[in-house]
Every structure is written in C-alpha cells, then in structure tokens.
Amino acid sequence: MGTLIDTAIKRGRGYWFVDGFIELLAGGILILLGGILLLRGMAPQDSFLAQFLSVTGEIAFVKLVGFFLAALALWWLKDRFTYPRTGFVRGKRLSAMQILVFFRNGFLIMALPMLMLLVAFLTIPLLQGALFSMPVWFPIGLGVLWAVICLLGHQWTGLRRFQLLAGVIILAGIKAGVWQWTIDTSNLTFETAIYRTFTSASLLTLLSGLALVISGLITFLRYRHEYPAPYQEEA
Amino acid sequence: MSEPIHNLTNLDRVIHEPSRLLLVALLSSVESADFLWLLKESHLTKGNLTVHLSRLEEAGYTLVEKSFRGKFPHTEYRLTPQGLAAFEQYRKSMGAILDH
Numbered sequence: 001m002g003t004l005i006d007t008a009i010k011r012g013r014g015y016w017f018v019d020g021f022i023e024l025l026a027g028g029i030l031i032l033l034g035g036i037l038l039l040r041g042m043a044p045q046d047s048f049l050a051q052f053l054s055v056t057g058e059i060a061f062v063k064l065v066g067f068f069l070a071a072l073a074l075w076w077l078k079d080r081f082t083y084p085r086t087g088f089v090r091g092k093r094l095s096a097m098q099i100l101v102f103f104r105n106g107f108l109i110m111a112l113p114m115l116m117l118l119v120a121f122l123t124i125p126l127l128q129g130a131l132f133s134m135p136v137w138f139p140i141g142l143g144v145l146w147a148v149i150c151l152l153g154h155q156w157t158g159l160r161r162f163q164l165l166a167g168v169i170i171l172a173g174i175k176a177g178v179w180q181w182t183i184d185t186s187n188l189t190f191e192t193a194i195y196r197t198f199t200s201a202s203l204l205t206l207l208s209g210l211a212l213v214i215s216g217l218i219t220f221l222r223y224r225h226e227y228p229a230p231y232q233e234e235a
Numbered sequence: 236m237s238e239p240i241h242n243l244t245n246l247d248r249v250i251h252e253p254s255r256l257l258l259v260a261l262l263s264s265v266e267s268a269d270f271l272w273l274l275k276e277s278h279l280t281k282g283n284l285t286v287h288l289s290r291l292e293e294a295g296y297t298l299v300e301k302s303f304r305g306k307f308p309h310t311e312y313r314l315t316p317q318g319l320a321a322f323e324q325y326r327k328s329m330g331a332i333l334d335h
Contacts, residue, residue: 005260005326011276012264087272088304089265090311231271 007158014157015089019082020219023212025070030209033062037202055198082223084230109145132188135180135196139204143173146208161215172207176200242328249294250325254279254287259296259314259322267300267313288312296321 016022040055094102121131130137147166154162180200188196250256254277261276262268274284291297296318300311314322 005256008257008260008276009264012261012268015265015272083269086275088269088309088311089272090267092264092266231275 010158014159019223020216021074021077023216027209027212027216029066030205034202034206034209037198085227132193134193135200136177138197139176139200140173143170143204165215168211169208173204176203242332246328247321247325250321258287262314263322267311270310
C-alpha cells in the first residue's frame with residue numbers, strides 16, 4: 001500500500017538532484033580538493049608542521065570558497081535551467097533546533113570516531129603500530145563512510161544512482177588503500193605515515209569526485225534530452 | 236471486526252480520489268511547489284490539475300500563494316497543517332484496512 005505513495009513522497013525529496021547540477025558541482029570541488037592533496041603529497045616536503053598546516057589551510061579555504069561559489073552557481077543554474085523546464089520546488093524548512101541536531105549528529109558520526117581512534121593510537125602503545133598502516137585503512141574507512149551517506153541519500157530520495165555511487169566510492173577507497181599497501185612500508189616514520197594518508201585520501205577524493213562528475217553529467221544529459229526547452233503554454 | 240469495516244466508510248473522500256492523493260503525497264515532502272512541477276509530476280492535464288487543486292483548497296488542505304518571478308506570475312501550492320494531518324490519517328486508515 002505504502003509503496004506508490006512513498007515513491008510520490010520521494011519524488012519531492014529527489015527533485016533537488018533531478019538535473020545533476022549538485023553532483024557536477026560537488027564532484028568538481030572533490031576533484032579540486034583531491035588534486036591539491038595529491039600535488040602536495042608529491043611536492044618536496046618542508047618541515048612536517050608547516051606542510052601539515054599549509055595543506056589543512058588549503059583544504060579549509062577550498063571548502064569554504066568552493067561551497068560558497070557552488071551555492072551561487074547552483075542557484076543561478078536552477079533558476080535559469082531547471083525551474084523553467086520542470087517547475088519550482090521549495091524544500092522543507094528546518095527549524096534552528098533541527099539544523100543544530102543535524103550538525104551535532106554529523107559531528108558525532110564523522111569526526112568523533114576519527115578523533116577517538118587518533119587519541120587511542122597516540123596513548124595506547126599497543127595500537128601505535130596501526131597508526132603506521134593508516135594510509136591503508138583510512139581511505140577504506142572514509143570510503144565506507146561516504147558510501148553510507150550515499151546509501152542514506154538513496155533511501156531518502158529513492159534515486160538508484162546513489163546506490164551505484166556508493167559501490168564506486170567503496171571500490172575507490174579499496175583502490176587507494178591497496179595502492180598504499182603495495183608501497184614499501186619499512187622504516188616508516190609518523191610524519192611519512194601522515195603524508196601517505198593524505199596521498200591515499202586524495203586518491204579516494206579524486207576518484208569519488210570523478211564518479212560524481214560522471215554521474216552528474218549523465219543525469220544532466222538525460223534531463224536535457226527529456227526537457228530540451230523551457231515549458232511553454234500550449235496554443 | 237466491526238471497526239475496520241467502519242474505517243472503510245470513514246475514509247477522507249477528498250484525499251481518496253487518486254489524482255488528489257498523488258497531489259497531496261507530492262506536496263507532503265516539500266515546503267511548497269509551483270503549478271508546473273505538479274503538472275509534470277502528476278501527468279494530469281492542466282484543466283484536471285486546476286480542478287483537483289481547487290478541491291483541495293476548498294477543503295482547506297492546500298494554501299495558494301501568488302507572486303511574481305521577474306515579470307511572470309508565479310503560483311505556489313503548499314499543504315496546510317490540516318492537509319498534512321488528513322494525509323497522515325488517510326495513510327493510517329488505509330494501512331489498517333489493508334493489514335486487517
């Protein structure tokens with residue numbers, strides 16, 4: 001009974017992704033982030049702290065500026081392209097408390113496990129060996145986390161391509177981990193482990209960004225094929 | 236046994252009509268939507284859509300907001316709290332009837 005009604009409900013939630021613009025822009029930001037990290041990992045290294053602060057600073061800058069520009073571009077593209085073709089939808093408004101709870105849960109899900117792991121590795125001598133294999137397990141773990149977010153997106157909107165994206169992102173994480181596994185790990189210092197974690201995470205980010213851009217492009221082309229021109233009143 | 240039978244006759248007839256049920260379901264997941272989106276999603280004709288939206292408005296289930304986007308008139312429809320409650324109640328009733 002609920003199936004068809006649920007599908008109708010999900011149509012509204014998924015409308016935001018109907019044209020592929022979000023995936024294109026998010027993928028673009030991820031490619032930029034992954035590219036910066038990868039280039040940084042390959043460049044000759046200064047002191048560890050200077051390098052670390054510089055990379056994290058660049059990431060924060062790209063995220064802030066990228067998200068701001070992407071939001072502006074999205075608003076412009078939707079207004080010029082999507083709304084005249086298939087109509088305008090205003091998403092459900094969230095209360096201040098709901099936004100607060102959303103960010104709190106996001107922090108608890110994403111940042112806290114990482115932080116706890118790091119503290120555990122630094123304080124428990126037995127676990128410190130695992131820190132040196134971080135370039136291998138970190139991208140796999142991060143890939144799984146992103147895949148879970150994609151699957152939640154699928155559940156929320158009913159869009160099947162999010163399932164496919166989840167699979168591709170997990171494979172990208174495994175690819176990044178295996179890549180680091182094959183590199184010689186003898187005489188690895190803490191600093192090198194962190195550098196290599198950056199590098200493997202950058203490969204995951206790059207591949208995920210690429211997957212998002214391809215998915216967005218296919219969605220956009222299909223949407224444009226289906227709705228080549230803005231809607232016009234029949235004569 | 237008598238309660239589900241009673242439920243069957245007590246279904247909200249405004250929402251029970253398939254086209255209006257679809258419109259209410261579509262509007263339930265968004266804050267508001269314009270006529271064009273409802274037209275594309277429902278695959279109804281413009282005339283039919285107008286009639287069904289008017290019926291929902293008369294029942295107090297939707298609210299119509301007219302404005303301008305640039306030079307063009309723009310009409311948005313939103314589900315009222317009463318409409319949302321009626322939709323939830325309808326889903327519950329239908330679920331109870333079918334599950335019994």
